[in-house]
Amino acid sequence: MPKQVVVIGALDTKGEDFAFIKERIEERGFKAIVVDVGVMGEPPFKPDVDADAVAKAGGESLSSLRAKGDKGNAMVVMTRGAAEIAKNLYAEGHLDAIFGMGGSAGTAIISAAMRALPLGVPKVLVSTVASGDTKPYVGTKDIVMIPSIVDVAGVNVISAEIYSRAVGAIVGMLETDIPKVESKPLIAASMFGNTTQLINQCRDIMERADFEVMVFHATGTGGMTMEDLIENGYFVGALDLTTTELADELCGGVMSAGPKRLTAAGLKGIPQVVAPGCLDMVNFWAVDTVPEKYKSRKLYPWNPNVTLMRTTPEENTKLGQIMAQRLNQSKGPTAVFFPLKGLSQLDSPGGEFWWPEADMALLETLKQNLRKDIPLIEVDANINDPEFAKAATDKMLEFLAK
Secondary structure, three states: OOOEEEEEEOHHHHHHHHHHHHHHHHHOOOEEEEEEOOOOOOOOOOOOEOHHHHHHHOOOOHHHHHHHOOHHHHHHHHHHHHHHHHHHHHHOOOOOEEEEEEOHHHHHHHHHHHHOOOOOOOEEEEEOOOOOOOHHHHOOOOOEEEEOOOOOOOOOHHHHHHHHHHHHHHHHHHHOOOOOOOOOOEEEEEEOHHHHHHHHHHHHHHHHOOOEEEEEEOOOHHHHHHHHHHHOOOOOEEEEOEOOHHHHHHHOOOOOOOOOOOOHHHHHOOOEEEOEOOOOEEEEOOHHHOOHHHOOOOEEEEEOOEEEEEOOHHHHHHHHHHHHHHHOOOOOOEEEEEEOOOOOOOOOOOOOOOOHHHHHHHHHHHHHHOOOOOOEEEEOOOOOOHHHHHHHHHHHHHHHHO
16 A cells, blocks of 8 residues: 555645645655645535544534634634544554645644654645744644745745645655664653753763663753653653753743643653752843843853843742642652752852852752652752762662662
């Protein structure tokens, strides 16, 4: 059986474009399965999955959506339905790759379907918004977005080339063999510039113990991706030693990983060793982007594009409460390590962010709020010192040996 490419989009307004795409896919020897997410009009050709089936998968009929005439509600229903259809087609073995094309509304619906699929499934999305901020569409998944250049509104000399090259991309992905790579049990680790020394030491120790460490840069997307992959069962343990994204979530920094940060390992029940790495800082872009209310705070230009703000005792008290609340949900082995000589490279004796009172506010809050069976281990070292890396990895290896 030829491999199957699910082609998804609104046929009522872009039928000519999708007929062109379907033909290009099938002339390459693949089967195109067309899913229609258009609401208001009739498609110019019969799709394999019609818009009513998508609407019903989202919890409402197409006739109901049309009768209401509420575009916002229709978007919600069709987005939910598209994701369900994609998951079902994949589970039933009818989806080897997915291809979509649309404007801003279509991109929102199509990308939701793509995000519902596992990593490794080829995903190509031709979009009018591909040259802007694509984070809301890509999320933590391996979606390739290609700018449409012109509006997705008919086949012309420009769009024909864009569409054909995009089909070539999805075909190339399907025809590419994935080599077998030696696999060892995987450990997730969070890292930031200010904890690079720590994580490099931890990685060396864990790899000598025959584990492979996958490092995630704690820049918001990195933390979200780590949480997503933990939730999907990729890892046997988590060295979550750089939880700085919690500070951005609290203070409105630019690298928040959202409210699910520091939850997946606990809910999954895998061993986790946690530290408040870089909770002494909040991230903003260039110094002139720092909100007015923070202008008088302790700021440090990490580079021309990133400005760090030192957290206060009050903020660290709140961060301790957030950490404890999330870790207290843990179903598996959990330990928290606290470096008494600073939470980052900058937060070390004599450093730009050295503020023991702020760090102690965090420590005391953790002592008061952490579940009693979760050990809180104080280490008389900076977080980047070798003794801290050894203590954290010793505990992880102890958990994994049980």
